[in-house]
Amino acid sequence: MNTPVLEPPVGAPPQDTCAIFDTDPSPAEAVERLCAHIQPTPCETVPLRAALGRCLAEPLPAPMAFPPFTRAMMDGYALRAAEVEPGAQWHVLDEVIAGQIADKPLPAHTALRIATGAPLPIGADTVLRQECAQRFGQTLRGLLPRIVLGKDTEAIGSVTAVGDLLISAHSPLLPTDLAKAARHGISQLSVHRPARMALLIIGNELTPAGSPLPSGHLYEHNALLIESTLDQHRLGQIIHTAAVKDDLAAIDQAIGSARAQCPDLLILIGGTSVGTHDFTRRALSRHGQPLFEGVHTRPGRTACASVTDNGLVLLALPGSPKAVHALLESILLPTLRFMQGQPIS
Template identity: 35%
Template sequence: MSLKPVEDAMAAILARVPPVTAETVPLSEAAGRVLAAPVSASHDQPPFDASAMDGYALRAADAANGAALRVIGMSQAGAGFEGTLGAGEAVRIFTGAPVPAGADTVIMQEEAVREGDLVRFTAPIRRGHSVRLRGNDFAVGNELLAPGTLLGPLQLTVAAAANAGTVSVARRPSVALLATGDELVPPGSPLGPDQIVASNSAGLLPLLSPYAERVIDHGIAPDDRQELTSRLAAILADQPDLLVTTGGASVGEHDLVQDVLKELGVTLDFWRINMRPGKPLMFGIRGKTLIFGLPGNPVSAMVTALVFIRPALRRWLGATEPETWRLPLAAPTPANTARRHFMRARLVRTEAGSQVLPILETDSGHTSSMVAADMLIVQPENDPGRAAGALVEAIPISGF
């Protein structure tokens, strides 16, 4: 069976992702969610001409040539001056307060000299200075946040300013994790002969959680057909939106996951990808559940999750696609094989700007090489290698 090209595998996965389903949540619970409908302004902001600082509101023409103005009142936030400013008059005003009718300028208090009820100004008067005009920030009907926007602190501030008590966001999928292998023991366990610590789920859970309603770790299943069948059947009976297994997806004598999934009614779209690390990636579907069978080696599992599952979850949420990074190499890359290489790399900052430094370790079981990695260099098939300074495509490991 030939290896499936990376682009074809990605297209097959995205074709299985369902359309965005919207749900309404309170703004206070919307952090980290993705908008399914725009947030538009229902009022002008500011809703009135407002002062940008503490000082005095006046008519610019009245204060020419150092003329003294009579202070007739005060305007403060939440309690504006009632009435209209007349010729030769000024109103003491504070930041955010409504500019009184008749006034067209605010002069800061540091440029004012107060003498009883009179005030003079020590700086040139500029009409309109320090006045935030009504609707200067946004006006009724303006779209402030588009569908696909990830709601972080700044976006939530804008939504609140627009008086959005609730927002329409994409429903997040449920995810089930299952590690497989007789050799695996949970982290923190004493190691027996021929055993290794299961590390994949520890990384996959936080990687997938920002996109998911919940991620349930179903632990470790042994390489026993009956036990594996029972465990997978129980998980699929709960109809998670995604099932992610690690290990056992190849075709060796002890690699049972693929056969068991088929017996349980899973339709496989593919199971081998023209990439490294991560060639034995499996993908299929049963009912509404998308099934990803990731390789058991930790680097392969994390790389395939970053390259395939994360984009699928972004599509599930309707999130705006991130821009492609193109960065200069901080050191040369070696020649590549016929498989696309997602090379571990580190983002470095130099006097010339940001660069990406290749990590030359290629062992898919070498977990410690992932510690320094914050990027994946995408090295094309049969690439002859690039010199330092050459621009390459890179995928950030962190971020949404």
């Protein structure tokens, strides 16, 4: 007996489908599609501490040489290397410490007691370490037969010359980068501002942590996962959050309210599957053109995205904790890095 083929009633609305095939983009390809419709955030000038983890839009050249003077790198005596020979002696004139400058050039066959970091006096080109000399009152005797010119000194501009590349663009600024900027007299940097995102958490069964848990409900935790991950990586801030029921009109209205906040990216969590009470992908289609309707990955195959007529990207992720965590790493974080000046990796 043949099994009859069931046809939908005439005039019945089509059922939701989830068109996910092997031709759906990989996570990396999904990121490329998203970034094709996203512009890096504009730049703002901030104090150095506030620039940590953010990206320069342009390479930063050194505005000054470093060190700005030739300096001693060891405690000892500043003198001329050419005068160092067996039996050589020098008359010790004075002492100079870090932050001081010798008030006159160094005469021949004289030496100046010098501390690490102090500028070499004019006429001196080398530091004779204190353990390589003997001093008797104002008379200094060297214990080395010769010394290399410039020994235990750091020449002006030997670390950085004016105009040298100080900090590269498009990479998150590290504490060492900030210290390097400060060392060259820079107190502020122009960096991409943090991305501003709106976040909609969709689901009838979700209850805020700390509230009594109704039967059949779960505590909502994906918002915390996303916000804390953004904080950890310094990749932006959530400027608008809303909990939304599994209702097409409610989701549609929530998207409109979120768009009014002018976010750089709108993220929706939940309702991306094909059940009779999953409305997120249908709501996305009302607000823009689809960028992808599935991703070739598990977990997270039902992730989808669209772009509005004014260029706002809407990215919807499944509500499964495993899917959210996986897509955070493979899609959302790479997209946010691009938004804040980093290249697509």
